Amino acid sequence: MYAVLIFLHSVTRWLVLASLLCAIVNAMRGWLTGRAYTSADDKARHITATIAHIQLAIGFVLYFNSPFVLYFRQHYHEAVKQLPYLFFGMIHIGMMTMAVILITIGSSVAKRCTTDKQKFKTMALWFIIGLIIILISIPWPFSPLAQRPLLSTF
Template structure:
């Protein structure tokens, strides 16, 4: 089960990133071009938040069943190695903040009265989330912790 969840978490990372980028593209285009906030824009906004929440749920599940995190929690070392600290508290904390930013942006955009305000709100909050997301993902080239682009069994 652990390897299946790890694979799902790895694949879903790309879905979250792509929907967030697409939502930002639509937000910037709508905000700068005075376009109407269409049903498609609303669906993209909603799907971005839904995929982020699903990713967070899988991430929390992995956190509690991961042998890596168990080594961090119960290792007893005075100063654990940085990758253990990254996955033990930095990654979960930053990703939780990312999902909170996406949720606030999605919810606030939905409640705006004008189309320009919806696009502006979505763009600002999702941009903040994207910046933090790019830092918190363990890219293969990251100085924080390295993981492959895609983890398949």
């Protein structure tokens, strides 16, 4: 089960990044050009937040089934001194949860804005902040905190 969860979480990471980038580019264009906020824009906002929530749900299931996290919880005083265990035991889950919360807030606030320009601006700013946190928190192959391949397989 763990291998399947890692694979799903790895694949979904790319969906989150792609949807966020598309939504941010769309929001920036709308904000800077002053165009009308359409149902397609609203759908992009909604889909982006939904994909982020799905990824977070997979991440929580993975977190409670991870041998890294199990070791971290059972040997906290030793594990906290080892960066990969600290990363997966606390940093990754905390920052990713924060990023999804910010994306959710941005989506919710943008939906309730009264003008099109406010909707685009709100969506762009909150989603950019969420994206930055996500990019920092991903265990990239080149990360000094913890590494994973670009696509984990079975």
